[in-house]
Amino acid sequence: MTIVCAMQLDRPGEPLREVTWDIPEPSGSDLLIEVAACGVCRTDLHIVDGEIHGALPIVPGHEIVGRVVALGPSAAGFQIGDRVGVPWLGGTDGNCFYCTHGMENLCDSPVFTGFTRNGGYATHVVVDSRFCLPLPDSFGDAEAAPLLCAGLIGFRALKRAGEGERIGFYGFGAAAHILAQVAGWQGRRVFAFTRDGDAEGQSFAGSLGCVWAGGSSEAPPEELDAAIIFAPVGTLVPEALKSVRKGGRVICAGIHMSDIPAFSYDLLWGERAILSVANLTRADGREFMEIAARSPIKTRTTTFPLSEANEALSAVRSGTLEGAAVLVP
Numbered sequence: 001m002t003i004v005c006a007m008q009l010d011r012p013g014e015p016l017r018e019v020t021w022d023i024p025e026p027s028g029s030d031l032l033i034e035v036a037a038c039g040v041c042r043t044d045l046h047i048v049d050g051e052i053h054g055a056l057p058i059v060p061g062h063e064i065v066g067r068v069v070a071l072g073p074s075a076a077g078f079q080i081g082d083r084v085g086v087p088w089l090g091g092t093d094g095n096c097f098y099c100t101h102g103m104e105n106l107c108d109s110p111v112f113t114g115f116t117r118n119g120g121y122a123t124h125v126v127v128d129s130r131f132c133l134p135l136p137d138s139f140g141d142a143e144a145a146p147l148l149c150a151g152l153i154g155f156r157a158l159k160r161a162g163e164g165e166r167i168g169f170y171g172f173g174a175a176a177h178i179l180a181q182v183a184g185w186q187g188r189r190v191f192a193f194t195r196d197g198d199a200e201g202q203s204f205a206g207s208l209g210c211v212w213a214g215g216s217s218e219a220p221p222e223e224l225d226a227a228i229i230f231a232p233v234g235t236l237v238p239e240a241l242k243s244v245r246k247g248g249r250v251i252c253a254g255i256h257m258s259d260i261p262a263f264s265y266d267l268l269w270g271e272r273a274i275l276s277v278a279n280l281t282r283a284d285g286r287e288f289m290e291i292a293a294r295s296p297i298k299t300r301t302t303t304f305p306l307s308e309a310n311e312a313l314s315a316v317r318s319g320t321l322e323g324a325a326v327l328v329p
């Protein structure tokens, strides 16, 4: 194939449009990747809906699994034919306060795959080799895709939740279905909160080892040490604060959330804390891929052809999929 086929966003609120262009030559430290699979993330919906604003037009997709087909002159660490993973963090300036203090996830001038640089809703993509990750061999291409954001940014959220044993997950989509397995493997007990009345989602959570599953307006059967909010729903913040013990943490794991309603200070009192999670560092990526290789986690995916990216986005929006949606060119 001598052309790239991609699904491109021209304007927020419009469907993605199929486009083609000539295959580019990678320059500098870049790699040209032939895409084997690309996960569909909730963040892609926020981009498509115009809730967060980046470059346009843009090809979304930041959970890319592919193989190297050409190397830029200074690309290092990968050979032609290698399978690589491409996550959300696609580049940093390397010299701002955050980059020089071990917080490159907060870089002042970042590059984000599928947001400020074209991503993986495509047959081919050019990426910076310095921000690519090796992937565990035990995962197939489609199965590995959700590890790259749902899994690894979810893992960053789990680390920020602290060492507590009893942990609540609000919203049981692509990220929670992976992190429930990681947390169980770590010896924690997971309490899953789905949309009220979502019996299928609750039984899916149970099948992944969660010790309790209920609606998000329900109180858990015991106080939690921490809660992670994966759903982009601000009203869940006071609900989660009610569920955590004194000193407990509530982690907001998404890039966008609807407004958080005013709530009584009593809910925060007792040294409870609300934290957000932003992006990832390359160290997070390497650490999580090692855990994915060592732990028994399995990802549940529903695949869509690349040309059905709009249908895949609708399926993620509806919240009815079990696990993660993945595009396959």
Ligand SMILES: [Zn+2]
Pocket: 092, 093, 094, 095, 096, 097, 098, 099, 100, 104, 106, 107, 108, 109
């Ligand atoms: Zn920086």
Ligand SMILES: [Zn+2]
Pocket: 041, 042, 043, 044, 062, 088, 149, 150
């Ligand atoms: Zn994502």
